Amino acid sequence: MKILVCISHVPDTTSKINFINNDSQFDTNGxxxxxxxxxxxxxxxxxxxxxxxxxxxxxxxxxxxxxxSTLRKALAIGANEAIRINSTPTDGFFVAKQxxxxxxxxxxxxxxxxxxSLDYNGGMVPGMLAGLLGYNFLNSCVxxxxxxxxxxxxxxxxxxxxxxxxxxxxIIGGQKGLVEEKDLRIPNMRGIMTARTKTLTILExxxxxxxxxxxxxxxxxxxxxxxxxxxxxxxxxxxxxxxEAKVI
Amino acid sequence: xxxxxxxxxAEGKFKKVTYELASYAKKVxxxxxxxxxxxxxxIADVSELSKYGxxxxxxxxxxxxxxxxxxxxxxxxxxxxxxxxxxxxxxxxTTDSLYLAPLVAVALEAGFASNVVGLxxxxxxxxxxxxxxxxxxxxxxxxxxxxxxxxxxxxxxxxIENESAATEEAFNPALSDADFGIKVETVExxxxxxxxxDADIVVSGGRGLKGPENWGMIEELAAVLxxxxxxxxxxxxxxxxxxxxxxGQTGKPVSTNLYxxxxxxxxxxxxxxxxxxxxxxxxxxxxEAPFFKVADYGxxxxxxxxxxxxxxxxxxxxxxx
Numbered sequence: 063m064k065i066l067v068c069i070s071h072v073p074d075t076t077s078k079i080n081f082i083n084n085d086s087q088f089d090t091n092g093x094x095x096x097x098x099x100x101x102x103x104x105x106x107x108x109x110x111x112x113x114x115x116x117x118x119x120x121x122x123x124x125x126x127x128x129x130x131s132t133l134r135k136a137l138a139i140g141a142n143e144a145i146r147i148n149s150t151p152t153d154g155f156f157v158a159k160q161x162x163x164x165x166x167x168x169x170x171x172x173x174x175x176x177x178x179s180l181d182y183n184g185g186m187v188p189g190m191l192a193g194l195l196g197y198n199f200l201n202s203c204v205x206x207x208x209x210x211x212x213x214x215x216x217x218x219x220x221x222x223x224x225x226x227x228x229x230x231x232x233i234i235g236g237q238k239g240l241v242e243e244k245d246l247r248i249p250n251m252r253g254i255m256t257a258r259t260k261t262l263t264i265l266e267x268x269x270x271x272x273x274x275x276x277x278x279x280x281x282x283x284x285x286x287x288x289x290x291x292x293x294x295x296x297x298x299x300x301x302x303x304x305x306e307a308k309v310i
Numbered sequence: 311x312x313x314x315x316x317x318x319x320a321e322g323k324f325k326k327v328t329y330e331l332a333s334y335a336k337k338v339x340x341x342x343x344x345x346x347x348x349x350x351x352x353i354a355d356v357s358e359l360s361k362y363g364x365x366x367x368x369x370x371x372x373x374x375x376x377x378x379x380x381x382x383x384x385x386x387x388x389x390x391x392x393x394x395x396x397x398x399x400x401x402x403x404t405t406d407s408l409y410l411a412p413l414v415a416v417a418l419e420a421g422f423a424s425n426v427v428g429l430x431x432x433x434x435x436x437x438x439x440x441x442x443x444x445x446x447x448x449x450x451x452x453x454x455x456x457x458x459x460x461x462x463x464x465x466x467x468x469x470i471e472n473e474s475a476a477t478e479e480a481f482n483p484a485l486s487d488a489d490f491g492i493k494v495e496t497v498e499x500x501x502x503x504x505x506x507x508d509a510d511i512v513v514s515g516g517r518g519l520k521g522p523e524n525w526g527m528i529e530e531l532a533a534v535l536x537x538x539x540x541x542x543x544x545x546x547x548x549x550x551x552x553x554x555x556x557x558g559q560t561g562k563p564v565s566t567n568l569y570x571x572x573x574x575x576x577x578x579x580x581x582x583x584x585x586x587x588x589x590x591x592x593x594x595x596x597x598e599a600p601f602f603k604v605a606d607y608g609x610x611x612x613x614x615x616x617x618x619x620x621x622x623x624x625x626x627x628x629x630x631x
Contacts, residue, residue, distance in 0.1 A: 075559060075579050079446040099560050154412075155421070177408075180559070183442050185424050186412040192381075193416025198491040199380065201409040204553075214495075220320075220405050220507035222499030222554060228492045235409075238560040243547055273421030273455045277437060280448040288592070288602050293611030296620050299591070300627050302607055307589045309511070309568040310535065310627075 063117040063208065063230075065108045066168065068161055068175035068187065069136055070098035071129035075180065081279040088181075088279070097132055100176025104236035106246055107206060108174055109140040115208070117172075118142050122164055124157045126150055130262065137257035138249030144260065149267035152275065154182070158190035159270035165195060170231065171211075177202055177235035188235035198228045204239025312366070313339045314396040316387060317348040317359060318404060324353070326469070326508060327402035329362050333470040334462055335400050336363030337429060349390045349481070351383065352376045356478060363472035368394075368481035374490065378406050382489035384413035389483035391418055391457065401461045403565075404507055411461045421453035427466040444559055444582035463586065464507075464565045506557065509538035511568040512587070514557060516542040518573020518594060518613060522550035527617045528572065534624045540564065542574045558583035572613050576601025593617065 073079070073093045080089040097105065111117035121136040122145040123129050133144040147160045165173055178185035192199030204223060205216035211230045216223045218239065234240075249257070291299045303310045313335045317328045328348075335346040345365040350356050352375055356367045368390050375382060387410070391399055399414060401407040403425065415422035423438050427448070431437040437452045438460060506512055513532040515525060525539075532539045539555060546556035557564045559579040565586035572593045574580060581604050584590070592605040593613050602608050609616055 073443075075444070075582060079443045081447070103560075153421075155415075158416075180444055181442065183425055183444065184422075185408050186415070186422055189380075189409065189412025190416045190422075193384075193413045196488070199413070200492060201380070202405050218405060218554065219497070219499070221503065221505035222497065224494050225496045225498070226492050226494050238556075239553060243543075243560075273419075274423060274451050274453050276449045277452050278450040279442075280439075280450070282446075282448070285604065288605045288608045290608050290610065293609050293616050296609070296616065296623050299607060299609060299620070300623055303568065303589070303591070304627070304631070307568070307606065309589045310624075 063111060063115060063172060064168065064170045065111060065117050065119045065172045065174065066165060066170040067101065067105045067108050067119060067121045067136070067141065068173065069101045069105070069121050069123045069132060070176065070179040070181070071095050071123060071125050071132040072098045072180040079281070081281070085279045086277075095129075095132055097135060098176050098179045100178060100237050102246060103238050103240045104174035104176060104234065105136055105139060105141065107236070107240040109247070110241065111172075111208065112140065112142070120145060120168070120170070122147065122161060124149055124151045124160050124267070133262060134257050135249060137260045137262070138253040139247050140253065142260065144262040145265060146262060147265050147267055152272040154184045154186035155190060155273045156270050158187050158194060160267050161187070162191055162194040163268050164265070165191070172208065172230060173197070173233045174236050175234070177237045188233055192233045195233070197231045197233050199233045199235070200226060200228065201235035203234045203236050206234060206240060311397040312345050312347045312394050313398045313400060314387070314391055314394060315346060315348050315364070316399070316401045316407060316410065317350045317353075317356075318402060318407060319351065319353050322353060324358055325402075325404065327404060327464055329469045330464070330467055331400055331402050331462055332359060332362035332364050333472065334429070334467040336472050337470075338398070342433060347390070347394050347396065348476075349387055351386070356476070360474050360476045361471050362469070363474045364476045365474055367476050367478045369478060370481055372482055372485070374485070377494055379490060379492065380406070380409045380413055381491060382485055384410055384417055385485055385489050386483055387414050388417040390481060393481075397457055399457070399459045401459070403461050403463050407461055411459055415459040418457045418459065419455060420457035420459045421455040422459040423451045423453060424461045425463050426460045427463050429467070441586065445585040446582065465567060465588065466565070504532070504536065504538040506538045506540055506555070506562050506564060509566055511535045511537035511570070512540050512557070512564055512566045513537045513570045513572070514540040514542065514574060514584075515545060515551075515572050516574030517544045518575070524614070525551065527621065531570070531617055531621050531624070534621055534628060542580055571601055571605070572617060574601060575599045576604065
């Protein structure tokens, strides 16, 4: 089985979110980058398939040279090889077009992408890939097994989950549940050393247009301070929620 | 041109988000001088949609479409869009809608923006405001394609009644076997409980509650308020509560009217997932807990004393109101 894991290079959750150039650009100054958490759950599941079922795992990212550290980390975790499409992502559609090209030429059986990235939160790339390629697609995937060309999976739905069966090739929008937090791996020294010698292929992007663009960023208005209510005066809390906030 | 909304339903009834979507669509349609068409999937009685300004309802009847199937639904929406000469397709932000929207967008070669909050900032060029960076920022996104797809954040617009007389039309476009490549075997769903996605109020418990045996008061408080229950990540990691209740960055997102956090310190990942909620209340014994920085109302004290008292007082309040 050939697995492709799509990786986003995103600011760590604890990063300060600021904008520069008249609020048109994210300020990367001092920002730590990580593998997008939803992608990391998928990557870890892919490594499980590699160890248990002999799958070959390729990771791919659309980004400039500065994103290679994130791909190297994925290699250190255990991916067999990496591909970087040398371009700055303009929108989800552009990224999906680039990835679809890699998938077509590489004939992958299973494509795992996080259901959304932590930075743009677009949640569109896995679905767009499925649309472009016509493959079976399961979003919000919280469990996955593969036997031959048959896959069994679970999808999180509002208030529960749905158990489904389908066939490869398959695209997954992954999240926590594919593996648990405790299963995530921190690269060890041996992994980091071998990652240096693994293949990282750089591909030039294909011509593709964007359908959307970010015109401007805004930060939320500063919040007013919390109103503290005494534990002995819960009637006041109910009063505030009823008359001031009007939510009960 | 018309605006098309995906009228999401469950167990034969429209979800509340559908009424919010219809209200939103009506407002946009009025400003553009056009009408609202809803696509419904195997719902016999669609009259409720007329309360929120829908002008025309397309009704599928194919038994294969009774249960949600993203690819097939996307194909139906695509064909409805073409038939009605639709330029703007609106979906909500439920799990199903977010599954469906990018498929619809690609099928229509339409630009897509998710997590949209509020009415378009401008209709020419077409610009919307959406959340990004896990609710830590917004961006104004411009969509340049002729057909556009938006998914609207829950609770970002509200439900507004607007009587209309919707016409109904059967709509049964051709589908192929390839549209049903994902087969649903079983559905595991707790019945009779308010889901986090549907709830107007969410009551959430954290590690401060010390153990799963103490969740009775969380459930009781939720019951009094008609709320859904949720929990923080450590609580789900420890197995005190099911994973489906985990809210936060890697769990379920919450954008509800009222979020009550009990014994949750407010780690940045937790806040990222719930920050879109309108009003936040924190009950915590530690006045330094970071949650107090993002909450609207706070009570410092022992949850085991406060919550039972709050339940009693709310019962009295509910009986009187």
